[in-house]
Amino acid sequence: MLVKETPPKQTEFPVTRDYALQRLEEFLPAAGSQYARLRNFDRGNGQHVHVSRLSAALRRRVVCEAEVVAAVVARHGIVQAEKFISEIFWRTYWKGWLEQRPAVWTGYLDELDKAREQLEVDHDLSQMYENACAGLSEIDCFDAWVAELKDTGYLHNWARMQFASIWTFTLGLRWELGAAFMSSHLVDSDPASNTLSWRWVAGLHTKGKAYLADADRIRAMTNGRFSPTGLARRAVIPTDGIVVPPPSPLRDFRDPDPSQPAMILITIEDLSLEGLPALGEMDIKAISVLSAEYETDRLALNDALKRATNTWPRAAVLVSPEEEGLRAAKALGCSQIVTGFASVGPTAQRLDMLGQKAPGYGMQLAEHLRSWDQEAWPFCNKGFYALRQKIPCLINATGTMR
Ligand SMILES: Cc1cc2nc3c(=O)[nH]c(=O)nc-3n(C[C@H](O)[C@H](O)[C@H](O)COP(=O)(O)OP(=O)(O)OC[C@H]3O[C@@H](n4cnc5c(N)ncnc54)[C@H](O)[C@@H]3O)c2cc1C
Known part of the structure; x- marks a missing residue:
């Protein structure tokens, strides 16, 4: 499949x-x-x-x-x-x-909904937004970056900073809309890096410290390819619709139990589980993949599945961790579904649902948190x-x- x-x-x-x-x-x-x-x-x-x-x-x-x-x-x-x-x-x-502040992600999603509702009732704003997304802002660098983003799924880090700054301070559009637009095209789209970088540019991460794009600097850093005019001279920091809570401990999750037979679940959060010494010695009876909507994710998942089947050649490859797959995993003797820790975002939400469903099939969901994350x-x-x-x-x- x-x-x-x-x-x-x-x-x-x-x-x-x-x-x-x-x-x-x-x-x-x-x-x-x-x-x-x-x-x-x-x-x-x-x-x-x-x-x-x-x-x-x-x-x-x-x-x-x-x-x-x-x-x-x-x-x-x-x-x-x-x-x-x-x-x-x-x-x-x-x-x-x-x-450590997952409420900032859910707060962002709520604010994004509100920003989209606002577009529905404000025609001028909506037109401005459509023009920005179509690369018709008439700001040379911005329009070229829109085209590059759509063409390749990538923008250079420095360009992303200018892009977010122009979107927020020159075009006066809500940062949440920009973060969602950029994320929808990025080949490296990541809830944390994208959302928080946009907040950083907008002056909401380090309170009161915004990043203002500058025409001369853009000219210099792009080797004269662009010469934008009309950029904002002042960063008017938007009101933050998100209440940023103090840091909280990591959410509860279960560590893999090395003594228990397992099904490995591959998700786009960690595509090199087969290299983890902690999992190498485990009795892996099945391998499954959490499906993905985007082509790039599917290419990456296919590659990871190939490596996993090479590492655990005796494991059965199951269609998906849905009803049929869970039943089959249980029939093979698995008592846990082992996957990489999913950071805040859509995959974590899907794993949360799977974690609730798994006991009904006699299994537990276990997540491996890499020591890189654990230490840092x-x-x-x-x-x-x-x-x-x-x-x-x-x-x-x-x-x-x-
Ligand atoms: C508005 C905005 C949105 C962004 N959205 C994303 C995103 O959705 N996903 C994403 O991976 N990065 C995001 N970044 C960070 C950064 O732009 C990209 O990681 C970087 O451009 C990737 O190119 P590279 O691999 O050639 O980076 P290199 O310069 O080669 O850096 C090596 C690696 O370090 C990490 N890295 C580099 N710069 C940053 C940074 N500023 N923040 C976080 N990680 C960094 C990346 O994993 C990158 O692959 C965003 C930055 C901004 C300003």
């Missing part, structure tokens, strides 16, 4: 493991001081050679943070590769921060600086941070 006759094509942004490892290998020489010097230049569609373009793979853990950082440190050392490593830890930071997330409940200070210690544990 999973393997389509014509598999979706690989793009410049790897989502299969061999391709991601090949990209990592090719990018390694550029991950040290060269990255620090050149990473912020936006060279345009198809030219982003100064950054790794590994985000689609990292987001799904086709390759995981620990192995990427280990490879970069082995090549350059921590000091030379400090910038690249910090960027990887930004991802960890956003995930850890949101995990306690330092993600304030600003990034608190985590940044811990990076050398966390990296020294890289060998075991899986």
